[in-house]
Amino acid sequence: MKKISILGSTGSIGTQTLDVIASHPERFEVVALTAGSNVELLADQARRFRPRLVALADKSAAERVSDLLPPGTRIVYGEEGIIEAAADTGADLVITALVGSCGLRPTLAAIEAGITIGLANKETLVTAGHLVMQRAAEKNVAILPVDSEHSAIFQCLNGETSKEVRKIVITASGGSFRERTRQELEGVTIEQALNHPNWSMGAKITIDSATMVNKGLEVIEAHWLFGTSYDQIEVIIHPESIIHSFVEFVDYSIIAQLGLPDMRVPIQYALTYPERYPNPAKPLNLAEIGTLNFRPMDMERYPCMAMAFACGRVGGSAPTVFNAANEVAVARFLKGEISFLDIERVLEQVLERHQVTQLADVQAIEEMDAWARHTASLI
Numbered sequence: 001m002k003k004i005s006i007l008g009s010t011g012s013i014g015t016q017t018l019d020v021i022a023s024h025p026e027r028f029e030v031v032a033l034t035a036g037s038n039v040e041l042l043a044d045q046a047r048r049f050r051p052r053l054v055a056l057a058d059k060s061a062a063e064r065v066s067d068l069l070p071p072g073t074r075i076v077y078g079e080e081g082i083i084e085a086a087a088d089t090g091a092d093l094v095i096t097a098l099v100g101s102c103g104l105r106p107t108l109a110a111i112e113a114g115i116t117i118g119l120a121n122k123e124t125l126v127t128a129g130h131l132v133m134q135r136a137a138e139k140n141v142a143i144l145p146v147d148s149e150h151s152a153i154f155q156c157l158n159g160e161t162s163k164e165v166r167k168i169v170i171t172a173s174g175g176s177f178r179e180r181t182r183q184e185l186e187g188v189t190i191e192q193a194l195n196h197p198n199w200s201m202g203a204k205i206t207i208d209s210a211t212m213v214n215k216g217l218e219v220i221e222a223h224w225l226f227g228t229s230y231d232q233i234e235v236i237i238h239p240e241s242i243i244h245s246f247v248e249f250v251d252y253s254i255i256a257q258l259g260l261p262d263m264r265v266p267i268q269y270a271l272t273y274p275e276r277y278p279n280p281a282k283p284l285n286l287a288e289i290g291t292l293n294f295r296p297m298d299m300e301r302y303p304c305m306a307m308a309f310a311c312g313r314v315g316g317s318a319p320t321v322f323n324a325a326n327e328v329a330v331a332r333f334l335k336g337e338i339s340f341l342d343i344e345r346v347l348e349q350v351l352e353r354h355q356v357t358q359l360a361d362v363q364a365i366e367e368m369d370a371w372a373r374h375t376a377s378l379i
C-alpha cells in the first residue's frame with residue numbers, strides 16, 4: 001500500500017485525487033488530509049478514508065471539526081499543522097494541491113523528510129523553483145508533475161535527456177475569453193471569467209487561465225521541472241485541450257500526450273508512477289472529435305504571457321513578485337474590488353516598481369512575496 005498525504009484535499013485537485021484513490025483501494029492508504037477551512041467536506045473525507053491526521057489552516061475550523069471525526073484522528077492547525085501533514089505522517093507521496101505560495105514551506109518540509117512530491121501547486125515552483133529543485137536534487141527526492149501539461153511533457157520525455165530536446169510546446173486552451181478581443185474584455189463579469197470552456201477547476205486557476213497567467217506560471221514551472229531554457233519553451237493555443245503538450249526532439253520527431261480533459265489521468269499517473277493502471281476517466285475517441293485546432297500565441301492579446309516569459313528570463317525575485325502580485329490581484333477581482341483588465345494592470349505596475357534581486361532562502365522569498373502582496377493591494 002502506498003501511503004498518501006493530500007495537502008488541499010477539499011479542493012478541485014484534492015477531491016479528484018481521492019476519487020482516483022477510491023477506485024484503487026487496494027493500492028493506496030490515505031495518511032493525512034488538509035484543508036483551509038472547509039470543515040464539513042474534510043470531516044466527510046476523513047470518515048471515508050480514515051487518515052491518521054487532519055490539518056486545517058484555520059484554528060477555529062480545527063476546533064469545530066473535532067466532533068465530526070472518527071475517534072483517534074489527530075487534529076492540527078495553522079502552517080505548522082499543514083507542515084506536519086506533509087512531513088510527519090509516514091507518507092510515501094505527498095500530493096501538493098494547495099493553492100498559492102502557501103504551499104512552499106510544506107513542500108520543502110516533505111522534501112527534507114525524503115518524501116516524493118506529486119506537485120499540483122505550481123505557485124511553489126514559480127516562487128522558489130531554484131530552492132525547491134536544488135533541495136530535491138540534494139535529497140534525491142522525485143518531483144512528479146500533476147499539472148496536466150507537465151505530466152504530458154514528463155510522459156513524452158520518458159527519461160530522454162534535455163540535450164535531445166529541441167523544444168517543449170505547452171498547449172493553452174485560451175481560457176474563458178478566448179473568442180473576445182481586448183476591447184471586449186472591458187466589463188466582463190466574475191461569473192463569465194469563471195466559466196472555463198474545458199476544465200472544471202478551482203476559482204484562482206480558472207481566472208489565471210482567462211488572463212493567460214496560468215500558462216505563464218506553467219512556462220516557469222516547466223523551466224524548473226525539466227531544466228529547459230526559456231528559448232526552448234513555446235506556448236500555442238489549442239482550444240480543445242486534447243493534446244496536453246508535446247516535445248519536439250532534435251531529429252524533429254514530435255511526441256505528444258493526448259486525452260480528454262480530465263485531471264484524474266495526470267493525478268493517477270503521479271500516484272502510480274512508474275506504473276499505469278486503468279483510470280476512472282473516460283477514453284478519448286479521436287474519430288468522434290474529428291478535428292483538432294491550433295493557433296499561435298498572441299502576446300499582444302495576452303500581455304500576461306509576455307510578462308511571465310520576461311520574469312522567467314530575468315529570474316531572481318521577478319517570478320516571486322509576479323506570482324504574489326497575481327495572487328492578490330485575482331483575489332481582489334474575485335471580491336469585486338477590481339475589474340478583469342485591472343489584473344494585468346496590477347501586475348504591470350507591481351513589476352515596474354520592483355527591483356530584481358537574488359533570493360537565497362525561504363525567508364528572502366517570503367519577504368519579497370509580502371512586499372509584492374502589499375504593493376498589489378494598494379494599486
Ligand SMILES: NC(=O)C1=CN([C@@H]2O[C@H](COP(=O)(O)OP(=O)(O)OC[C@H]3O[C@@H](n4cnc5c(N)ncnc54)[C@H](OP(=O)(O)O)[C@@H]3O)[C@@H](O)[C@H]2O)C=CC1
Pocket residue numbers: 007008009010011012013014034035036037038039057082096097098099100102120121122123146147148199200201202203204205263
Ligand atoms: N484544479 C485543477 O484542475 C488544476 C489545479 N492545478 C493547481 O493545483 C493547485 C490547487 O488548485 P485547485 O484544486 O483548483 O484549487 P482549489 O481552490 O479548488 O483548492 C485549494 C485547496 O487548498 C486549500 N487552501 C486554500 N487556501 C489555503 C491556505 N491558506 N492554507 C491551507 N490550505 C488552503 C483549500 O481548502 P478549503 O477548501 O478549505 O478552502 C483547498 O483544499 C493550484 O496550485 C492550481 O494551480 C494545476 C492543474 C490543474
Ligand SMILES: CC(=O)[C@@H](O)[C@H](O)COP(=O)(O)O
Pocket residue numbers: 147148149171172173174175199205208209210214215263
Ligand atoms: C488542467 C490544467 O492543467 C490546467 O492548468 C489547464 O491547463 C488550464 O487550462 P488553460 O490554462 O490551458 O486554459
Ligand SMILES: [Mn+2]
Pocket residue numbers: 147148149218
Ligand atoms: Mn495546467
